[in-house]
Amino acid sequence: MGKSGVVRILALSGSALGLGLAAAPAHADTLQEALTDAYYNNPILEAARAGQRATDENVQIERASGLPSVEGTAAVTEFIKQRSTSFFTPQRALTAGVDLGVPIYSGGAVKNSVAAAKERVEAGRADLRGTESAIFTQVVAAYMDVLRGQALVSLSTNQVDVLGVNAQATSDRFEIGDLTRTDVAQSQARLALAEGDLRSAEANLIAAREDYIALVGEAPTNLQPPPPLPGLPDSAAEAVDVALENNPDLIAARERASAAGYDIEVAGSSRLPRVSVFAGYDYDNYLGSIADGPLDPSDPTSPVVPSDQSATAASAGVSLRVPLFQGGRPAALQRQATARATAALEQVIAAERDVIAQVRSAYSSWQASLAIIESSQTAVSAAELSLEGVRAENSIGNRTILDVLNAEQELLQSRVQLVTARRNAYVAGFSLLAAMGRAEARDLGLAGEGVLYDPIDNYERVSGSIWDWDRDPAPEASTSRTVDVPAQDASIPAIEEQTVTP
Numbered sequence: 001m002g003k004s005g006v007v008r009i010l011a012l013s014g015s016a017l018g019l020g021l022a023a024a025p026a027h028a029d030t031l032q033e034a035l036t037d038a039y040y041n042n043p044i045l046e047a048a049r050a051g052q053r054a055t056d057e058n059v060q061i062e063r064a065s066g067l068p069s070v071e072g073t074a075a076v077t078e079f080i081k082q083r084s085t086s087f088f089t090p091q092r093a094l095t096a097g098v099d100l101g102v103p104i105y106s107g108g109a110v111k112n113s114v115a116a117a118k119e120r121v122e123a124g125r126a127d128l129r130g131t132e133s134a135i136f137t138q139v140v141a142a143y144m145d146v147l148r149g150q151a152l153v154s155l156s157t158n159q160v161d162v163l164g165v166n167a168q169a170t171s172d173r174f175e176i177g178d179l180t181r182t183d184v185a186q187s188q189a190r191l192a193l194a195e196g197d198l199r200s201a202e203a204n205l206i207a208a209r210e211d212y213i214a215l216v217g218e219a220p221t222n223l224q225p226p227p228p229l230p231g232l233p234d235s236a237a238e239a240v241d242v243a244l245e246n247n248p249d250l251i252a253a254r255e256r257a258s259a260a261g262y263d264i265e266v267a268g269s270s271r272l273p274r275v276s277v278f279a280g281y282d283y284d285n286y287l288g289s290i291a292d293g294p295l296d297p298s299d300p301t302s303p304v305v306p307s308d309q310s311a312t313a314a315s316a317g318v319s320l321r322v323p324l325f326q327g328g329r330p331a332a333l334q335r336q337a338t339a340r341a342t343a344a345l346e347q348v349i350a351a352e353r354d355v356i357a358q359v360r361s362a363y364s365s366w367q368a369s370l371a372i373i374e375s376s377q378t379a380v381s382a383a384e385l386s387l388e389g390v391r392a393e394n395s396i397g398n399r400t401i402l403d404v405l406n407a408e409q410e411l412l413q414s415r416v417q418l419v420t421a422r423r424n425a426y427v428a429g430f431s432l433l434a435a436m437g438r439a440e441a442r443d444l445g446l447a448g449e450g451v452l453y454d455p456i457d458n459y460e461r462v463s464g465s466i467w468d469w470d471r472d473p474a475p476e477a478s479t480s481r482t483v484d485v486p487a488q489d490a491s492i493p494a495i496e497e498q499t500v501t502p
Contacts, residue, residue, distance in 0.1 A: 029221060029222050029223065029224055030223075030224045030226075031140065031143055031223075031224075031226040031227065032227070032444070032445075032446065034139055034143050034212075034216050034220075034223075035136055035139055035140075035441075035444060035446060036446050037216045037217055037218055038135055038136065038139045038215055038216050038217070039132070039136075039441055039446055039452075039453075041216070041217040041479050041480055042135050042215060042216075042217070042479065043477070043479040044131065044135060045131060045132060045135050046477075046478055046479050048127070048128050048131040048132075049128065049453060049455070051124070052121075052124045052125065052127075052128050052455050052458075053455075053458045055120060055121055055124040056121055056124075056455075056458055056459045056462055056463075057462060058117040058120065058121070059114060059117040059118055059121060059459075059463065060462060060463065060464070060465060060466075061117070062110065062113040062114045062116075062117045063110070063114050064466070065103070065106070065109070065110050065113070066103055066106065066110035066111075066114075067103075067466065068100060068101065068102045068103075069100075069101050070098065070099070070100050070101075071098070071099045071101075072096070072097070072098050072099075073095075073096065073097050073098075073099075074094075074095065074096040074097075075094070075095050075096075076092070076093070076094050077092060077093045077094075077095070078091070078092045079091055079092060079093070079289075089290075090286040090289045090290045091286075091289030092286065092287050092289045093284060093285065093286050093287065093289070094284070094285040094286075094287055095282070095283070095284050095285075096282070096283045097280060097281060097282040097283065098280065098281050099278065099279070099280045100278065100279045100280070101276055101277070101278050102276060102277040102278070103274070103275075103276045104275040104276055104277060104318075105273065105274065105275040106269065106272075106274055107268075107269030107270070107271070107272030107273065107274065108265055108266075108269045108272070109266050109269035109270070112262045112263075112265040112266045112269065113262070113266050115259075115262045116259040116260075116262035116263055116266065117259075119255050119256070119258045119259035119262065120255065120256065120259045121459060122251075122255040123251075123252040123253075123255035123256045123259065124252075124455075125455050125456075126248040126249070126251040126252035126255060127248065127249075127252045128248075128455060129248035129251075129437070129440055130248035130249050130252065132440050132441065133248065133434045133437070133439045133440050134434070135215065136430075136434070136439050136440070136441075136444070137427075137430055137431055137434045137439060138215055139212075139215050139216060140226075140426070140427060140430045141427045141430075142208065142211045142212040142215050142216075143212065143220075143223060143226065144226070144423040144426050144427055145208035145211065145212075145423065146205070146208045146209055146212055146220050146223055147223055147225070147226075147423065148208075148419055148420060148422075148423040149201065149204050149205030149208045149209075149490075150205060150223075150492050151419040152201040152204070152205070152416060152419060153198070153201045153202055153205050153490055153492055154492055155201075155412060155415050155416060155419070156194065156197050156198040156201045156202075157198060157492075159194045159197070159198075159408070159412050160191070160194045160195055160198050162408060163187070163190050163191040163194050163405075163408070164191060166187050166190075166191075166401075166404065166405070166408075167184075167187040167188055167190075167191045170183050170184050170186075170187040170401055171184055171187075179401065183400070183401040183402075186401055186402050186405060187401060187405065190405045190408075190409070201490075202490030203490075205490045206488050206489060206490055209488035210487075210488055213482050213485050213488070214482065217479065217480050217482060217485075218485065219485050219486065219488060226426060229426070229429045229430060229433060230443075230444075231433060231436075231438050231443070232366075232429055232432065232433070233363070233432070233436070236359065236360050236363040236364070239359045239360075239362075239363050239432060239435075239436055240355075240356055240359050240360065242436045242437070242438070243355050243356070243358075243359045243435055243436045243437060244352065244355065244356075245437075246436060246437025246438065247355045247435060247436065247437045248437055249351055249354070249355065250348070250351045250352055250355050251437075252351075253344070253347050253348045253350075253351035253352075254348055256344050256347070257341065257344035257345050257347070257348050259344075260337070260340050260341035260343075260344040260345075261341055263337040263340065263341065264334060264337040264338050264341055266337070267330065267333035267334040267336065267337040268330060268333075268334045270323065270326070270329070270330040270333060271323055271326070271330040271331075272323075273320060273321060273322045273323075274319075274320070274321040274322075275318065275319070275320055275321075276318070276319045277316075277317075277318055277319075278315075278316065278317055278318075278319055279314075279315065279316040279317075280314065280315045280316070281312070281313070281314045281315075282312065282313045282314070282315075283310070283311075283312050284310060284311045284312075285309060285310040286309045286310070287309065288309055289309075290309060355435060358431075358435040359432065359435045359436065362428055362431045362432035362435050363432055365424070365428040365431075366425060366428035366429050366431075366432055369421050369422075369424040369425035369428050370425050372417065372421040372424075372425075373418065373421045373422060373425055376414060376417045376418035376421050377418060379414040379417070379418075380411070380414045380415055380418055382414075383407070383410045383411035383414045384411060386407050386410065386411075387404075387407040387408060387410075387411050390403050390404050390407040391404055391407075441453075
């Protein structure tokens with residue numbers, strides 16, 4: 001089947017709605033509006049963004065270990081009892097000092113820790129893409145479930161109405177002796193089953209609408225048929241090639257494996273020397289607690305002069321620390337990091353296998369659903385013709401009431417299968433795009449009046465921030481609660497019936 005035929009089947013109406021975004025309304029009527037509402041108002045997605053902002057800080061945390069540090073100290077001491085052998089006997093003292101430390105060489109620990117943190121930031125960005133894609137896939141499935149639920153309720157309602165008329169007509173014909181009690185019982189049994197199916201369809205529709213609210217934050221109102229999906233592949237091999245380059249889960253696994261390689265060097269750096277430069281300034285003040293003394297201690301008649309009550313000192317130097325023996329700790333840490341790096345490499349292979357399986361499975365499901373749509377359309381046409389013929393033959397006595405009931409049931413089943421196949425084809429197609437890494441806001445054209453979230457913006461904001469007293473505003477949730485959204489029912493406005501009924 002050509003790509004143009006695929007697009008025609010996936011579009012549940014003749015009009016192809018673009019995926020561009022207008023201003024987000026209070027209620028999502030189209031798929032792009034539902035996706036936009038979820039993009040800006042889904043708590044799971046917002047939590048993932050906040051988690052990525054926390055990951056961004058690891059780069060600065062690791063970088064801080066290689067930056068100068070300044071520390072100030074101060075103390076006031078009251079000497080309650082002096083040493084008996086001390087000739088210097090102040091009663092109290094104020095001491096203060098400032099110390100500066102500048103790391104010069106740390107065995108590569110800081111450099112490699114920063115590099116590993118940057119790789120994990122990249123992995124986190126890929127995870128964020130994966131979360132966004134997963135949320136969008138759930139929204140598409142919920143959107144299509146609501147459409148399918150509305151169609152099935154409409155079909156079930158119509159079936160109950162038709163069987164109700166049949167049951168009444170059968171009862172009337174029984175009264176005049178044209179049919180038997182068995183015919184009446186068969187009609188009543190089919191009507192009761194249809195009523196049960198209607199209740200089940202209504203319950204499923206309510207559940208679908210509630211799932212939609214949980215994802216989007218608003219109740220579904222007059223959902224329109226979705227637009228054709230963009231960028232669907234022509235073959236499973238093409239889909240796999242794209243996925244191996246763009247799938248966010250696979251990209252995240254690769255970045256974590258790269259970060260694990262830097263962790264090996266960080267672990268080994270603990271056996272290398274450390275070099276740093278230090279400087280300090282100290283100030284002492286005895287707060288007038290030192291008694292005045294003679295100018296010449298050897299001459300009792302020497303005049304008394306005030307004693308110095310304060311003193312200062314300064315120092316600077318270079319510090320070298322050379323580990324000689326640590327009980328095998330550095331080697332153990334490096335072996336541990338190597339094992340973890342090996343595990344990360346295996347996880348890349350596992351992620352690649354999962355991606356390939358997901359893509360091929362989604363492609364197969366998509367193609368199968370498209371084939372089911374074609375066969376179901378044929379089945380619906382044939383069942384409609386069959387029902388018309390059976391009813392005509394029943395009117396002249398060549399067919400029984402059971403034949404008519406069976407024909408009506410076959411038509412209903414064909415229509416249900418068609419509606420379900422349309423839903424499955426669209427969801428499978430979108431799942432395929434998600435596995436290929438092409439089901440995110442940037443791929444779907446969700447621009448609108450708002451600005452798309454870019455995790456790089458926060459990374460650049462905090463990168464290089466060395467002021468210790470910086471802080472962000474107090475945390476608060478930005479998404480809306482749904483407690484005030486009314487509980488859903490199974491009602492179907494007339495416009496919806498016209499939209500979703502095959």
